[in-house]
Each structure stands twice: as structure tokens, then as C-alpha cells.
Amino acid sequence: MTAFLDVKDLRIHFPTDDGLVRSVDGLTFSLERGKTLGIVGESGSGKSVTSLGILGLHKGGRARMSGEIWLDGEELIGASADHVRRLRGKKMAMIFQDPLSAMHPYYTVGDQIIEAYRIHHDVTKKVARKHAIDMLGRVGIPEPTSRVDDYPHQFSGGMRQRAMIAMALSCDPELLIADEPTTALDVTVQAQILDLMRDLQREFNSALIVITHDLGVVAELSDDILVMYGGKCVEYGAAETVFYDPEHPYTWGLLGSMPRLDRERTERLLPIKGSPPSLINVPPGCAFHPPLPLRRAHRGTGRNRGSRAAQDEPRPPRQVPHGP
Incomplete structure (x- = not known):
């Protein structure tokens, strides 16, 4: 069975005066309808690219x-820009990281949802406006009939994120990409946004990609997890496997730097020392070279100390399936 989204050996490079920036270098993963993939990594790892x-x-x-890049049987890299543009919004959509900058400040929230809907549907503005009000109501905006005429700056941070979700879902996309959907939101609003995304995914049966550096968000939503470092995949597998039996030292570092309820309160979090490598001069082999304290500190990260994650020496990442 072919996956709904199948990415094979994806490379995205940017030529600059200083050299070729290898932002994404050989990425492979797949995603089924109704499933969620969490892509994790620090800033500059290639997630948003x-x-x-x-x-x-x-x-x-x-x-x-x-x-x-295969989307529902169509290859996108070789497709024309016009064809991909027709798919964007209807077949696939994105919730951008900062809704205040992603939304146009001179147009009302309703007008922007109406425009996105009418590009892909031959309907009158009146019908599109009714649809925009309905979408705002479904994502939890109070009094959507009046708030549809508000501008982005009149919405709070959580409401802008909800409006961005409404815009992304206005054409019922089959693939939804959420780039840092809960950044800069307080914990209560974060929980509401995550619950909303989960409910809407069930309703639309969408394939969902959540891009974040927050492992809590990933644990809440994801079926599979892909860990990126230096433009490459360093670990990829089912969420439970990656959390309880990680194989790559970078994943150990991520798990060791987040608070856990099953740890003693006196146990210190261990930050990952150093900086990511330059994507112009990426070292050969694995770009992540863990410091000795990290290699020692990952003991007990796994479900038990007998797991493969609890060995002193770093192991190579598990093989990424290449799909059919």
C-alpha cells in the first residue's frame, strides 16, 4: 500500500556567496491518512525548510x-509551479509559525479566509463569508459573526492561531502541516490548540505533520517521530519507540534536557553543549558528536536499563524505511 505522503531522499540546498547551504540533505519518510508525524529538532535543523x-x-x-515528494500518487518536485499552486490550500495546507506576520494586517480575518476559499471554489462572496463564519465558529472563536470583520491585531495570540487554523482548514486539505503551532502561547491555550487540532484531524481524516522543538507537543499528538539534526534524519520511528528506546545520542540529549514526572525533582536537566554544525561545512558521517557527559547521562532514558538506549557507546541511527 502506497503512503499518502511519501518523501524519498529529499535534498534542498541554497547557493550562497560563502558556499552551498545543505538545509535538507537526504530526508526520507512517509505518512498515512489520519496519522500524525512529529518532526523534532533545534532551530536550523531543516524542519521548516x-x-x-x-x-x-x-x-x-x-x-x-x-x-x-509523492502526494496521493502525484510527484511534486517535477510538477510545474502552477500545478503545485493549485494543490496548495486545497490538497495541502500549512499553519505558519507566527500568525500575526503570516496574516495580512490590512485585511480582515474574514476577508483572508474568504479569499483562500474562493481561490479553490467557484462560489459567491456571500457564500464564502458564511463559510468563513462557520470555520471561525468551529475553531472556537467566540461570536464569529461579528469577529469575522476584525483585523488580525484585534485578536489575541491564541485567537490568531485559531484563525490561522480556520484558514488552513477552509478547503478541507488532506495534508495539514503545522509549524510550531503553539509557540509563544501560554500553557492553557497550548492545550486548547492541541485538542482542537486533534479533533479536527479526526473530523477531516487529514494527514498531519507537526514541526516543533517541544517534545511535549510531539508526545501529545504524534504517531511517528522524525528527529532532525544538521539537515538530516538522525532517528525515525514510532513515537513510543523513540521516547522509550532511542538509539541516537542526539535523541538521548533531547530527552535528557526535558523535565519528566518519573524523575527525582533533585535531578538536574542536562543541556546539550555546543552548537549545531555549519550547513555549509557539514562534517562527514554523523554531524552530531556527543560530549562524554551526555553519553553517560543517557543511562535510564529507556523504559529500563537493559534497553539498547542504555549503552555507553553511541549507536548508529535506525534505518529509515524508503517506502515502495
Whole structure:
């Protein structure tokens, strides 16, 4: 059975005066309908570049893209920019990281949802406005009939994120990409947004990609997890496997740097020392070279100390399936 989204050996490079920036370098993963993939990694690891590549937003720019992106049986890298543009919004959509900058400040929230809907549907503005009000109500905006005429700056941070979700879902996309959907939101609003995304995914049976550096968000939503470092995949597998039996030292570091309820309160969190490598001069082999304290500190990260994650020496990442 072919996956709904199948990415094979994706490479996205950007030529610069200093050299070629290998933002994404050989990424492979797949995603079924109704499932959620969490892509985790620190800033600069290639998470957002991957999502923009899937949406075709690098086409026409200076980016050099190679590999394959199959969406419901259609290959997107070799497709024309016009064809990908027709798919964007209807077949696939994205919730951008900062809704205040992603939404146009001079147009009302309703007008922007109406525009997105009418691009893909031959309906009157009146019908599109009714649909926009309905979508705002479904994502939990109070009094959507009046708030549809508000501007983005009149919404709170959580309401802007909800409005961005309403815009992304206005055409019932089969693939939804959420880039840091809960950034800069307080804990209560974060929980509401995550619950909303989970409920809407069930309703639309969408394939969902959640891009984040927050392992709590990933644990809440994801069926599978892909860990990125230096533009490459360093670990990929089922969420339970990655959390309880990680194989790569970078994953150990991520898990060791987050608070856990099953740890003693006196146990200190262990930050990952150093900086990510330059994507212009990526070292050969694995780009992540863990310091000795990290290698020792990962003991007990797994479900039990007898797991493969509880060995002193770093192990190579598990093989990423290449799909059919």
C-alpha cells in the first residue's frame, strides 16, 4: 500500500556567496491518512525548510531541490509551479509559525479566509463569508459573526492561531502541516490548540505533520517521530519507540534536557553543549558528536536499563524505511 505522503531522499540546498547551504540533505519518510508525524529538532535543523519544500514554496527561487515528494500518487518536485499552486490550500495546507506576520494586517480575518476559499471554489462572496463564519465558529472563536470583520491585531495570540487554523482548514486539505503551532502561547491555550487540532484531524481524516522543538507537543499528538539534526534524519520511528528506546545520542540529549514526572525533582536537566554544525561545512558521517557527559547521562532514558538506549557507546541511527 502506497503512503499518502511519501518523501524519498529529499535534498534542498541554497547557493550562497560563502558556499552551498545543505538545509535538507537526504530526508526520507512517509505518512498515512489520519496519522500524525512529529518532526523534532533545534532551530536550523531543516524542519521548516522541509515543510516549505513539500508545499512547493521553494519553486521559482534559488533553492536546488532533488529527490521525490509523492502526494496521493502525484510527484511534486517535477510538477510545474502552477500545478503545485493549485494543490496548495486545497490538497495541502500549512499553519505558519507566527500568525500575526503570516496574516495580512490590512485585511480582515474574514476577508483572508474568504479569499483562500474562493481561490479553490467557484462560489459567491456571500457564500464564502458564511463559510468563513462557520470555520471561525468551529475553531472556537467566540461570536464569529461579528469577529469575522476584525483585523488580525484585534485578536489575541491564541485567537490568531485559531484563525490561522480556520484558514488552513477552509478547503478541507488532506495534508495539514503545522509549524510550531503553539509557540509563544501560554500553557492553557497550548492545550486548547492541541485538542482542537486533534479533533479536527479526526473530523477531516487529514494527514498531519507537526514541526516543533517541544517534545511535549510531539508526545501529545504524534504517531511517528522524525528527529532532525544538521539537515538530516538522525532517528525515525514510532513515537513510543523513540521516547522509550532511542538509539541516537542526539535523541538521548533531547530527552535528557526535558523535565519528566518519573524523575527525582533533585535531578538536574542536562543541556546539550555546543552548537549545531555549519550547513555549509557539514562534517562527514554523523554531524552530531556527543560530549562524554551526555553519553553517560543517557543511562535510564529507556523504559529500563537493559534497553539498547542504555549503552555507553553511541549507536548508529535506525534505518529509515524508503517506502515502495
